Amino acid sequence: MPGEEIFYLSVSELAKRIESKKLSPVNLTQAYLDRSQKLGRRFNAYARLTPESALEQAKAAEKEIQRGHYRGPLHGIPYAAKDLLAVKGVPTTWGAKPFADQVFDYNATVIDHLNRVGAVMLGKASMIELAGGMGYRFASASLQGEAKNPWDTTCWTCGSSSGSGAIVAAGLAAFAIGTETWGSIICPSAYCGVSGLRPTYGRVSRYGAMALAPSMDKIGPMARSAEDCARIFAAIAGHDPKDRGTVPIDKGAFTYSPSMELHPRPLKIGWLTNAWKSLEPSVAKPIEAATRILKKYFSSVQDVALPVGPWEDAGGIIVAVECAASFRSLIRSGRVSELTDPLGQIAGYVNEQYSATDYLQALKVREIAQKKMDALFETFDVIATAAQPVPATPLSLNLETGLVFPDPLGGIGNICGLPAMSVPCGFTDKNLPVGLQFVGRAGDDFAVIQAGRTFQSHTDWHKRHPKIH
């Protein structure tokens, strides 16, 4: 049985040991499975473990590696997939009771990509029901119950990739796949103290993933470091003819090599002055310290303001309308009442009522926002701010009334499909993680990864992990 620390090794570290045959993928998988079986329920982290297929994959990986056929840095690495990604023959519940028995007979493209590089799927990560598309008032809005934060189990992990955040933070898998329509990778990454990448819209195929708002849905990795995110992103990115939303072949693929770090391009950082109305004092302190790191190690750091406009309103309407269309039969049949959350049971009816005129107005606003953000990225390579203005919130909090703040960066970043990354940058006085967020120009995912990587090469916050007994 490997020691505790192995569960918190980065993909890069694990890969070195696996490639050199010092670590057996079968032993590693079994160790993660044992730990997940023991601790998964404590955090409501998994929707389901798939030990048999995991061990099969691990044995196949081990056999190949023994034969000298090493596929690359994810070969033999155990991970968890958010339970909205189709995996052939395995229930895919979308975190929601009406879909509790749903089984697909095909894999999501992301799962196929990860199979191809030899990664080992340990199971499906729990999530907020329907990825929060119908709205939710409480952390308990999930078929699996409230996801508990490994740093403090009285606190939430944030959603909707709630299980993915808990799994990575608790060392239950080496990485997890999350999705974001608006905030669902960045927020859980910040709350759970892990590194999360929200790729440019269209960079990762959504084929086989639950559709919430098809013009905003994105899939990305949550892991122990920016470098790990880059390696995972390299495995899952690329054009897919099965997803019309993916970018063309020549702009879809992403390749990562540590040698790219030797001569990094100097990054100009724009520090956002109006991303949050205010930061909670316990968050402000580590964020201030993080800005000092940025000023010391980045090419330049200058204050900049986001353009002002109804970006959040436009994003809210786009999500609401597209979600109502995605789940029309659920709403019309009345089965939406089977959702756990009281808000989720009714918001779909309201979403159905938007007019085409207002939806189109929102889409026009999106075009304007894209142009404004493109202009901003003429001056800066990356813009940065706190990932969230508050640390992880109590499990019992009413999110409708207790967690309401403007989020113009989340709005504009998601309606424009911009890449973003959250990396840990410190802790509050109650030992809750704080995240620093980088956002880049569409297509320049490398810049946000490089920003995260540079920050992490001068800090060790991403190496901290909660004490779990």
Added chain:
Amino acid sequence: MDNKSDSAISRREFARCAAFVSAAASLTPSNLLNAESLAAPPPAQQPANAPKLSPEGQAEVEARVQSIFAQYGNRFSEAQKSDIRRLATEAQRALERLRAFPMDNGAGPGLYLKPLMEREKKPLPTPATPKPASAPKNS
């Protein structure tokens, strides 16, 4: 950290802020006549600190609420009906901000999101490192 945005929407509000539109068009008189809730509806609830909706905005909210109740009314408890009215009222504010945003007649809607990454005028800089076979295509 001043925030110049006066939007009251939060990230978590996005999905609930199911707003309503000029839905009056879909609410025909026959719909209304068949509706269970033809009785004078209670006024739209407005939080004490929120700016008041205009009479037109209030009417729009009410039209949408009645549309929902006409179609699905028997599914809801009184508490849910009250919640739906509240959500509709909050959504109206977002709609009004959106509608107030100045827009040229020729402004095009992004019918399907296409990130502005095909730009040719300034290709993204590449890393200074010599390019091995594994050099990134996008950097």
